[in-house]
Every structure is written in structure tokens, then in C-alpha cells.
Amino acid sequence: MVDSCINKKKYLMIEREVEIVNNAGLHTRPAATIVKIAAKYKCEFFIHKDGMNINGKSIIGVMTLAAEKGSKIMLTFDGEDEEKAAEEIIDYFNRGFDEE
């Protein structure tokens, strides 16, 4: 019952490591924005840090990471629109959440 969907899978999985570059770290506002961006896409989005693999579509989850400036986190995108999702979210991280 589960295997059937694996055969249908035509996409790979995207994994990227990003660094938190803004001074305040991954606080409430950027967390909310990340979740909003992720919710637009169908693909699964996970964030991995220190042995925690949390769902990037859950705001509490994203804030749980309490990722401070300089910390490195691994983003995983898995699903049909993974490339577009990865592009937009990674760009948002690289822009330092549009903060200093």
C-alpha cells in the first residue's frame, strides 16, 4: 500500500546546507515567512539541525531549532515542485531574511 507511491516517483530529493547570516538568527518573523513560502508548495520540506529533523511547514517546529547566527542547517525538499520551492527558500536564507 505504501510502495505504490514510490514507483510513481519521478523527482529526486534536493538537499542543501545553508548558514544563518543575519544577526538576530532564525526568530519569529523569518520563521513565519519560511512556513508561508513552504506552504505554497506541494513538496515536503524538512530542516535538519543537531539531530532534529523538523517539518518546515510547521512554525513551532521551525522555531524549535532556535538557529542562531552562524549556525548551519540542512534543508531537504522532496516532491514534484521541489526545485521551485528550494530556489525560493534558499534565496530567502541567503538574503539573511532581508535583515542585517
Next chain:
Amino acid sequence: MIKISSKNISRKESITVKFLYANAKERFKLELLSKEVGFEKEIHDQNLHRPGLALAGFFELFSHDRVQIFGNTEMKYLSQLTIAKRAEILSKLFAYNIPCVLITNNNKPYDEILEMSEKYKIPIFGSTHSTTKLSYLISDFLDDQFAPRASIHGSFVDVYGAGMLFVGNSGIGKSEVALDLVERGHRLVADDVVIFTKKGEGILMGSGTELVKHFMEIRGIGIIDVRSMFGIRAIRFQKRLEVVIELEIWDDTSEYTRTGLDDSTITILGVEIPYIKLPIIPGKNITVISEVIALNYLLKHYGYDAAKIFQNKLTTKLKAKRSEVDRVIDYFEHDFE
């Protein structure tokens, strides 16, 4: 079925002696006997070691990287040695990279022990507990610290005493089910991020994270705090995982159990947990069904498996070859109500 990859799993490589002392001080009546040295030393092994043979001069296979326990035997043995001999053997022992030494039964450390502690920067702790008791307590604490942990996205609720984890895609309504259950008197353990720790061989204990505790996000409202909203009765800090329920939108191609005879399970950290796939359709009250699942689990746990009992009744009837459909009671006199 939910995916649990290696990324979800973590395990502590080491803890510092400082961390052990901070946690064990009050709990296990641990007292610092030496100066505050070697607190940054790391403990990598959950096992403890009694260095009896090492004290007798046999250092082969000496597990020096473990926490060393000096019980009555070790102290009695040391008491019989001359001061010079005692200093010599302790000097050999402490030259190994020992994380720390625990002295049990309220025994007082010899001056030589304290000298070596200072020389080699190895902290000495004392306890009033007996060796057996302290070994048990510290072992259990270290086992928990070094146990593998899995972080899972879901809502974890204690329903009638059964630990139920709701999983499923984002936005399917896990938090709403949890909130509904809390409203009906059940207790929330964690929402969104649940951390499961393996205890012993067949037990998974789940709890929330320190930051999030009993906060939860309800779409359309935002973040709420269940503890301050519903009070202490609505929460608990940890619970054993007993049933996993995966919520999914009704799928015609998916198969859902009809009899409950074929138990499916999901394996998390090597522990098999009963697993139920629950389709969501309009008009279906997931909260009530969750309560029924919990009650059915409890009945099974106490030896009553409704599906099996029903099957046995059917088999008996088939064997008796009485095919007519009987009423539940044949004749109930004057019962016209």
C-alpha cells in the same frame, strides 16, 4: 507510512562531568569531595566500573573511560594497605584518563585519593547511597542520556492513559484533533515536534522540547499555550508511546482495516508500535474515534480483543452448524418497553 530517516535520529556522544554533577547533585545526593577540578572531562560510556582488580594491581582491560565506583570493598582494601603502597597504586590508577570517581556509603576519601585528584584533575564525588543503589541510579540516568532519540513531526496526546501519536501531512488537522482531545479532558504531551527516547528494549518515551513545551499552533489563530489556557490537568511532560495514528485524506486506492484482526505496526528506533491508518471523511469525528482506539487498545492490553472474541463466536457457531439467525434473547417475558 511516516518516514523516519537517520536525520531524525540522534544520540549524545558524551556528557561532561559538570552536567552529570549538576543533574545528580540533588537527585542522587552527590557531594563534591575534591576541589572543583576536571569538570570539563567527558563521559562517553553509560556503563560504570568498580576498579577492584585495578586497585589490586591488575590493569589489563581496565575500563578507565567509565565512571569509577569506589564501594565498601574498594575502601576496605585500601585501608589495609600501608600509606606508601596506597599512594603508589592510586597514582597508577589516576594516571589513566578517568572521567570521575564516585565513593559510596558515605565513605571518606583518603588523603592520597584527594592528592591524586588534584594532581591528575579528576573530580571525586561522595554519596550516602549504597553501591547497588547509586549504581542503579547513575546507570539509569546515563542510559537515558546516551539513549537514541528520534524527533517526529506530530501531536502526542495521553488519551485515557494511552499515549497516542498523531502523524500526517501538514495541515491535515493533527493539532486540531489534539486540541479537541484536550477539551474533552485528555492531556497534551507535545505538539509539532515530539522527541522519543528509547528506554530499555521495548519502550519509547515521548516528550516535547524545552522551548516549545505546551505551546501549539492552530491555523487561523496562531500560537496558543495549552497549559495556561486549560490548566495543569490538560498537560503532561512525558508519556510512553503506545499507538501511532496516521491521518490521511480518504483514498479509494488505500486499504483500511475492517475487522481489526490484522494488526499493523510501525518500527521506531527498533521498537514496534501498533499503527492505525485513519482516513478523514466529512462527518467523521476523529476525536471520538481516537478515544475509541484508546479504549480498544486498553481492552486489548487487559486481555479483551473484541475482534478475536467476535471471530471465536463466529467459528463456534459455524462448527455447531446452526445457520439460522437468532435474536439476542429468545423470549423476554412482558418486555414491551
